[in-house]
Amino acid sequence: MSLGHATPAPPATTDEIMAVVAARELRGTATCFVGIGIPSTAANLARRLYSPAVVLVYESGAIGAKPLRLPLSIGDGELADTADVVVSVPEIFNYWLQGGRIDVGMLGAAQIDRFANLNTTVIGDYDAPRVRLPGAGGAPQIAASCGKVVVVMAQSARTFVGELDFVTTVGHGDGPGARERLGLRGRGPSVVVTDLGVLRPDPSSRELVLTAVHPGVELATAKDETGWELRVARDLSTTVPPSTYELSALRALVAEREPRR
Amino acid sequence: MSLGHATPAPPATTDEIMAVVAARELRGTATCFVGIGIPSTAANLARRLYSPAVVLVYESGAIGAKPLRLPLSIGDGELADTADVVVSVPEIFNYWLQGGRIDVGMLGAAQIDRFANLNTTVIGDYDAPRVRLPGAGGAPQIAASCGKVVVVMAQSARTFVGELDFVTTVGHGDGPGARERLGLRGRGPSVVVTDLGVLRPDPSSRELVLTAVHPGVELATAKDETGWELRVARDLSTTVPPSTYELSALRALVAEREPRR
């Protein structure tokens, strides 16, 4: 007889790596303002793995939502049903977000620049758009008022651009002092998690610096998929791959997202 | 045997006359912002006698209160328990009163002048008061934003003064055009009901004119109890005395105000 080894789970997909790495960024977070998509997946994973007490806040007004299944929209009934309280949309923005009570905001974007400014409005010219995107929603105020911002988005030469087609949301503006000059009270983006690696703003220049690549990702690829001269940390590290524990928790979470009875 | 006559009810007191006459002024009113005291008694009497559908709004946030017993305070539990909805204090002032949704406001005061401006702040000098009164509360905004205002107060040379010790609430300011200049959107005081009679602002000069005296009140008394040269309507009338029906309804209402079990 032998101590049979369990057959290993399939390796993590790039979306799974993004979700797990973003979730790790929420360790110790008390309150998190959550957008839909991978940010929501990451926030809910963090609540299960690292921060069971984290208060998830959705712009639909749900405070303390504890969804059993991943919501498809920020107004999903599951969010209201499991929340500590549901407030109006004006109240969530005025009293809770603008009031400066939220530690971390999670955002995605279609375009990002070297100072982590974000575009979710338009590709091409605003008045003659090549691709019209949804627009601002809560993003400008999330980035302005949360203590810090975690950005999660796929990295490519199309998304990591030298100049945004439209500045929907200010990250670090044009660099040092920009947020202070604009009266933005949160500290802004502290990390950008992509499918290739992790970037963090340089403390002095505020420009994004590649600090880690995910397992199997070549540095050259990260540079090629960045529309500007990408700065790389001297101590560039490789992301600790998702553990079996992290992956199984993530896959269980996603599996719960099935059509309603 | 004789068809014995019912013993007549005791005659109306001056407070009862004020309440009944003020209640008559609420005929046809859809929404009424109610202060405590005789205004509250009058508003609740009107709801029972003339305007069963009138929505009584209290500054404590109770909208559509239907108290079975007269409240002692504007935050009486009875008001919340019987209301269609209770909103916060900021909301009642911002969305409901300032929003311009209330037809009639009812106010009392310690002093009034010829233009129906009101003082509920201080007798004597503000910085060295002879008598310190409660202050403004909701009165300035009630008088500013309600469609019209019904003032109810006892009339004497001490309360009807040539010059207010303090202008807490603007009625008709210094006369024609004053409310427009100050940006006050309601029409202001339309009637002042006292223990001696009824006064209404002259349409052109906005000065209060005595239009009726209560039964048994001498015109000379009304003039003596007014601290300015009182104008009298050419067609001065005598108040229709409270009917048995009005009086018994009022006395039933007041009788219900007994200490709680």
Place this chain on the structure above:
Amino acid sequence: MTEILALDEAVAGLVHDGDCVALEGFTHLIPFAAGHELVRQGRRELTLVRMTPDIVSDQLIGMGCVRTLVFSWGGNPGVGSLHRLRDALEHSWPHPLEIEEHSHAGLANRYVAGASGLPFAVLRGDAGTGLEGRSPHVAEIACPFTGERVSAVAALHPDVSIVHAQRADRSGNVQLWGITGVQKEAVLAATRSLVTVEEIVDALEPRPGATILPSFVVSTVSCVPGGTHPSYATGYSERDDAFYASWDAISRDRETFLAWMAAHVLPGAGGITP
């Protein structure tokens, strides 16, 4: 003070060509049936105000009812683009669409100012973003106490605000609960209002988290059970996520879209349940 009318009478009486019409409902309680009635009655040149234009807005735009869209986030949540909105903006089909774009906070506070009887509201706005200077209804203002610069947004006063709620009583008091969004402010800011409801009851039993719109601020109530599908009404229905997903294919192509509207929304159609 509230009229209780059939939906077609209600819309015919309250909404006219060229009106500024707010349709609110934040994912939850979206007034789809009323939006479809606007399409059936062929309303034109509307200024449509909606924080989160989604399928119903896509339908109104694709059917040519809308001249100007005032909004803060336009998409099919969790699915992708609104193809009719994009076609209008990218290719002016069926005709050019003007837009006035805000952040959620900016547009929500325009309703708040309108509901509050104020000419404007103040917020920490869109400083440094491309939204600055694009709307005539957003300006910078200085705090008279600290000198700090913040944003002012102009009060919004729709001619008509249309929302969906769970219940009304027979005198027109309205009760909604769950995610209540910006509906109260939209109704209070508007000159006229239409509330479609799942049911009309004798008495509104109190509910946790419920918002009440007293009848004296509601012009008209129409009983339209299921009138929020494919959105949902907490306590009555669940969100039809599958329909939201299917809309992507239906709306991507002009002909497919028009055929779907003819089959499900236009007069004589069988209704929207696929």
Place this chain on the structure above:
Amino acid sequence: MTEILALDEAVAGLVHDGDCVALEGFTHLIPFAAGHELVRQGRRELTLVRMTPDIVSDQLIGMGCVRTLVFSWGGNPGVGSLHRLRDALEHSWPHPLEIEEHSHAGLANRYVAGASGLPFAVLRGDAGTGLEGRSPHVAEIACPFTGERVSAVAALHPDVSIVHAQRADRSGNVQLWGITGVQKEAVLAATRSLVTVEEIVDALEPRPGATILPSFVVSTVSCVPGGTHPSYATGYSERDDAFYASWDAISRDRETFLAWMAAHVLPGAGGITP
């Protein structure tokens, strides 16, 4: 994030001499027990903020705890004057009292601005009244769109806000219902907060009309059943109208007042129930 402490520890830890302390509760849920603890701990030089100063404010003022009172209506509702407030203002007893006076709408909106993280709020204020120009925290401001002049009020940020509620759960989430007044705004505007509650429960069952203060905005909860007497807590107690009436005679005379406080509030006293 919320500490659950005995009232004396809570007050000792949160409130210091010279602090700006808001005690809110609009007739309902007035935090009397916490106010009495301030008296027992001999707090001095407080700036007391309370929209509707009533008996508890009269007691704090009469015991010399308050240097400045920020308020909008000061009286004994339905009964008459606050004699300790009047004695302080009319005869500087026990010492001079500074006041900053607003209308209800003005002071309520100072809390709203504070809760909203804004430097000021806008309202239709006290134009033409004697209040104009008396507070450094009220100014005129022009609408950048219409030019209309309205009032701006400066944000209020108490060092500590103290309120009473019906319930909290063990993690410090607070639930209050009935007349909820300005308590949410007062707590959100403050640096620290203390909520005294009728009871602490395992789970907050939802209640119609309830306001929830999540634990992450509540510094400290103290369980003080009856801590709002002679005010009341809907669902737990009724307003002691008789005590409000009796306060007129108790407070009219300085010696009678001091004797009552010694007998009912000061250390070693038997508690306030007469």
